[in-house]
Amino acid sequence: MKNTWIMLTSVVVFCLTIAILVAFIVNRYDDYKAHMYLIPDGYVGWVEVEYDQPGYPELKQEKNALVYEIPPSGKLITASPNASGPVTYYYVLADGTRKSIPFGESAMVHHFGTSSSSTLHGDGTTVHTPQTVKFFVGTTEQLDEAQRSKP
Numbered sequence: 001m002k003n004t005w006i007m008l009t010s011v012v013v014f015c016l017t018i019a020i021l022v023a024f025i026v027n028r029y030d031d032y033k034a035h036m037y038l039i040p041d042g043y044v045g046w047v048e049v050e051y052d053q054p055g056y057p058e059l060k061q062e063k064n065a066l067v068y069e070i071p072p073s074g075k076l077i078t079a080s081p082n083a084s085g086p087v088t089y090y091y092v093l094a095d096g097t098r099k100s101i102p103f104g105e106s107a108m109v110h111h112f113g114t115s116s117s118s119t120l121h122g123d124g125t126t127v128h129t130p131q132t133v134k135f136f137v138g139t140t141e142q143l144d145e146a147q148r149s150k151p
Helices: 002-031 140-148
Strands: 034-040 045-050 060-062 065-069 075-077 087-092 098-100 109-120 126-137
Touching: 109 140, 126 140
Parallel strands: 034 065, 034 087, 045 075
Antiparallel strands: 045 126, 060 065, 087 098, 109 126
16 A cells, blocks of 8 residues: 555656646747848848837737848837847748748858947936847848948
8 A cells, every 4th residue: 555655646746747847848938939030122231120119019929930020221129028039031022922031151141239238327327228139131242331331
């Protein structure tokens, strides 16, 4: 009888451990979002995304990906917070289909970076600049030209 009780207790503890582990993994996976940038076909230039801006729309979601619909200006402002996760880039063709933007030797995405800052003024107030993601879409030659023509 004692061995049966020990065996039953062990099975229950094992099942509870597995259930907790599965719940933890599912919860972590749900928090981990991919980022899908949808860029107008033929766009060349800097893309900038500003996060946590009240009064602007939240990013849309497709499955487990946050969708960034980049306007022709290249600047997107959203109320959504920034989050880590894998990134994919697509040109959106006139008919709405998506064409993957290449990586590797023929890379079309350059200088991906995130920035934000806080400034403490003499009167004790702090001014925060929003977190921003910025990257260039185009060939290496187009990037070089854009950097040469900076004011």
